[in-house]
Each structure stands twice: as structure tokens, then as C-alpha cells.
Amino acid sequence: MVNRIKSGRKALVLATVMAVSVAGCTGAPQDGLAAVRTADGKPDFSGIWQANNEAHWDLQAHAARPGIVTQEGVYPYEYAEVPAAPVLALGAAGGVPGSIGVVDGDGEIPYKPETAVIKQANFDNWVDRDPELKCYLPGVPRAMYMPYPFSITQGAKQIQMAFTFSNAARVIHMDPETTGPPDFTYMGFSIARWEDDSLIVDTNMFNGRNWFDRAGNYHSEQLQLTEKLTLETPNLIRYEVTIDDPEVFTRPWTISMPLYRRMEPNAQLLDYRCIEFAEEFMYGGLRREQLVKRWESETMIIDVTRKVPPGERLHEWYGR
């Protein structure tokens, strides 16, 4: 699937990068930013924000596809696949929108040969492997561009980010002496500093169980992020991330995208407590009487194949 969408992508990505560069190089203080500065003169990121792109589907440029999981249709061609069982009942609402991608440069993610194989296997087994489907803490940077609003509260010593999905949160410490957590984490450990008007956040201590997107892009616990947040206008954060993980990638690579302020005067975060949404998915097969059955008569019968991949900790553990 990844190979299939290569053609025509590079030109689009290049155009995007150039556009980003032009916008990012204006340098001088931006009009209207005086209104969004803290008492000590720093840009104030406080508010409700949201990405407005397709990065949560796939960081890389891709054509629209009929579903996040597809199967062979009438023709044996990859480009003629049809939605597979897990999304079939959703019709046109189950498709994946195309994207110009958010990976800078040539748009490639520099996997090693052996890790590229894992990425492809992740893609091919999305339903079974993506931690998002289980409502696990989404990790960083994924939480920053999931299709839900998130909140930034900028305090004197910390910046707190709260995410709609899974009620996840991250604390960004402004005091460089702050000690890290006692353990590796899903959401990382973040220490930030100011470089001119940009907030530079160094984030590490990941447990390596998160993905970047729904296309199987992944990282290990070696992940080291350098995030740069720049308030370009009162309502737009330029978000740039350098991703370094020598266990998975041959070199650091970067993604960039705008994050937009939610402009509704009453914008606020609402619950998305997805643990209960994922219980049927995770434990439905362990019920005394299973709720998902083959439907009969005129009602659609859906056989959902949910394979348990080798190495899936929870299932291997309880299946002993």
C-alpha cells in the first residue's frame, strides 16, 4: 500500500515544505502577538488547539483509500481493493482521506531495512496492533495531531497539556533541574526552554509501545524528540518535531504542521473516556455470552477477523 501511493508525492511534499519555510522565516515579532504574551513577555500558548490534517491516518503523503483495512475485490490489483470486514459496514464513512503528508524533506521515513519490515507488518495488521484501538495512552507526538482538541495551560513552572483522547496528559517542565519519572512512560518526560519566541521541548523516557499514526509508523524506547512550538499568529502554532531513534531509523527526521486554535467562543475539552469504548474490542471474546453474533436474514452478517499477532502481550499472557 505504501509503495502504491508514491508517484506524484514528492512534488507535493516539496511544495509544502517550501510553503512552510516561507511562513517560518518571517522572524520578526508577529502582528497581534502582543495580546497573547504572558506577564514575562513569553508567547502564551494557553487555550484549546487542534491539528487539522490527515497525519493521524498516515504521516506520509498518501492517496485516499477505501478503508483503513482493505481486501482484494473483483480485480486482483492493489488499486482496486475494497473495504474489509472491520470497516465494511461504515460505507463511505469508513474510507481514509488522502494527504500531502507532514514529513519534511523527501517525505521518506528513514527506516532501517529490518525495521521497515516491522512497519509494513504493523500496517498490514492494523486492527490487531494499533494501540489507539485499545484506548491506550497515545504517546507523543501522536497525541498532538489526533483528530481531537487538546488544551494547553501555561503556568509559571510547567506547561500542562490535556488531550481529549483517553484523557491523556503531559507535563512540560520549565525547570531544567526537574527529575524524571521512575520509569519509562507512554507520554514521555518533557523539559522545555525558550529560544527567542519558540518553545523547545526535549522529550524522552518513552516505553516504546506507541505508534505515530494509523499506518503502522512506530518507534522504540530510544525515541528522543525535539519539539519546537512557535506561535506564528495568535491562533496558529507552528509545530515542528525532530524524531531521533537510532534503534529504528537511520537518521533523525522531521515532521511539521500547523496547530489551530479552536475559535468557538465556548470551546472546551469534552470527555472521550474510551476505555469503555474499547472493552468489547478487547474483552468481548471473553464474555460468558458474547454480544457480537452473526446476524441473520436481511440483516448484514459481519465476520470480523481479529487476529492476535505474535508478541501481543495481553493475549499471550491470558492465552497461556
Next chain:
Amino acid sequence: MFRRYLAGFVVMAGLIGLTQLPKVVQSVDAQGQETAPGPAPTTAWGDPDLEGIWTRDSEEPLQRPSNFRDKEFFTDEERADLDRRRAEIIARDASRERRETNGRGTAEQDVGGAYNAEIYTSHLRLGRRTSMIVDPENGRLPDLAPRAKEEMAALIEFSLALKQSTEVCENALPSCRGGEFIATPSPRRNEMPPYYITARNGLPGGGGGVISRSDGPEDRGHGERCMSSTIPDFRGFRRIVQSKNQIAIFYDTGQGQGWHRTVPITDAPHLPANVRQWWGDSRAHWEGETLVVDVTNFSPKSNFNGAHENLHLIERWTRLDADTLEYTVRVEDPTTWVAPWTATHTMKKQEDQANRIYYEPRCHEGNYGMAALLVGARTDEATFARGEGEDPAKKCLGACGGFASGFADEGDDANPLR
């Protein structure tokens, strides 16, 4: 690697939280002598500054213990005596012989009481107040309203029916209080619970679970589903980060079931009535030095001491001095209590730099317990269906008794603050 694997377990998450004992910020002078804390600070924009990591440094019961009926404060002697009695319970020998007092112990209780209470119990000394409840004056929760009484009675009846054929009732243990042993399993084991199962408040029995059944995750209640956190919350740590228009509060509570709350400072109206949330909908404003937060729009699935969608909170957060934050909450729900009530307690500021908050709530990510409970129940059923093993209906699977407040065979009776 193995350590991290273990850390995923629900119980382990709790242990990690408890082993990070709070280090309260002490105001000390140049000679190292303790001094009076400084004044309450203000933010750069002039509001009272609530920022920091906050937790209790003493324990006060929500309701006044029945033998301190008319006393708002304990004497120092009473506190010392109660602390000693609680410490004795906590440190009590956890040998198998003790757990099987009078030969009444059961296998399930043996598991529930296999640890002495020490590792599950905070070592906080008793505070001065005999109750966090300051209104009504007797320090007790007002009577339950008819709806709540009906719900509680129906759930107790259902819970006891599911336990009637288990060892817990056969041995007349405290978690069968109000019920009796009937060897034939109740047909109610095949019924839907009379109300949405949430928590065990009011139901007899300690230990894990709410009802003695594991047909699916819903039978296990919010705690084992990793969804037990609620407001108001009087335990754990909270980290407050403050900006001009909103306040972020992270509650580190309930064995990795912490949650994040964003409180907008606004005069905007609450969400539409059809939008219901697990932690309600918060709207804050400043009244002098106090942040006043009005919370409504709770979900029918939420549960605070038996209150659900009609819960209405008015919280008051006041920084009394550099080291102290006072939290007062007025709780109102005419369908749960016949009168509103108010509770208050103070929290002490923790050291900022050590970042000693176990801030990543990953109960769900490590919830091997849920899968184990369901697999175990299915295995027992299959085994019994083959004509082997014990009738699963004789095994207590939830609220069977356990380490809460003491030992399985004593239950809440052992708690001197009851």
C-alpha cells in the same frame, strides 16, 4: 524489563504510588528552624496562585466516627490513641493462621487478605477534625433520599443473591451480612443487575469487585475497569498548573486511575443538558481569594457515594498560605441525599522539583487483571460443564471480603474510625 512488565499491573501501580512518600515543603530559616509559612502568593497577573503539587499530610474521616458524635475536633490524646490502634491493625501479622480465624476463612479471602494491610494503607496520622464534613453539624452524611435508598437496597439484594451459595455466606462472613446461605445458586445469577454497576459504596464486603460474577467487564465495576476516578476526590496528589483563563488539575489517585481536568475560568453557561460527562462540566470564577468552581452535567454512569447525573458541586479552592491549600466542596443532589452537605480539608504543598507525582495513569494499559478475571470465570465454567471441579456458583468472585480496613474476617468492624 521485568520491572516494567510488573509495573503494568494494577496493584503494582498502586504500590509505586505509595512508596513515593510525600515530602512536604518545610519553611525553614537560615538556621534550619521551621518558620511560619509565607503569605499566599499571587500570579504575575494578580490572581491567587494555586500552582503546585498538593496532597494531604494527615488523614481525616469523611464522616464523624459514631463514638465522637458531638466532637468537632479530636484531642491530642484521642489522636494518639486512634493512631496507635490503626497502626496495630495495619501491622497485624498476616500469617495464614490469622487469616483463617475460627476456621472461617475461604480461599478467596485468603487471597484478599494475603497481604497485611500495611502496603495498602497510607501511613498518615490522624488530623484534628473528627470529620471532613462540616455541614451538617453532626459531621455525618445526610440521610439518603428515597431514590438512592431504593437503588442501594436493590443492589444489596442482588449482590447478596449472587453470593448466597458461596463460601462467604456458608461461613457467615461479614461480606454476607444481611444475607443467608442457600446452597442452591440464585437464578438471579442470570439477570442483568438492577442498576448500572459502578462501585461498592454501601454494599457489604471488602476486597476487589462489586458483585460475585464475571460474565463480562461490566460486572466488575469501575475500579477493576480502571474508571474509578471521580470528583470530589479527597485522596492522592493533585498537580495544579494555572493560566489566566483556565486551570489544569491532574489528579493522581486510585492506583493508576488518575485523570486530567481542565477548568475554564468563564461566565459562560454550562454545557447543554444532554451532554453528560464522567467528571461533569466545570465553570470557575474568582470570589476574592477563592476559586469557585460549579460542576454539573454528570453522567448517569458516574458515581460519587451513590450520586449520579443529578450531582451538583460547588468547590472552593483557597490558598491559605505559601504551604497550604484549602478545598471545600458543597455537595447537592436531592435524589441522593435529603439535604446538601459540605466537606472541607487542607492540602500541603509538595516539593516541585522532585516531580514526585506518579503522573501517568496507566491502569488500563496494564489491566491484565480484567482478562484474568474473565478467563478464570470461563475456565471454571468449562471445567464444571465437563463434570469436573467445583460449581462456579459456589465461588465468590467479588466483594468477598479482603484487606480493607483490617482483615477479611473482620471487615469494616475493625476500623476504629468507622
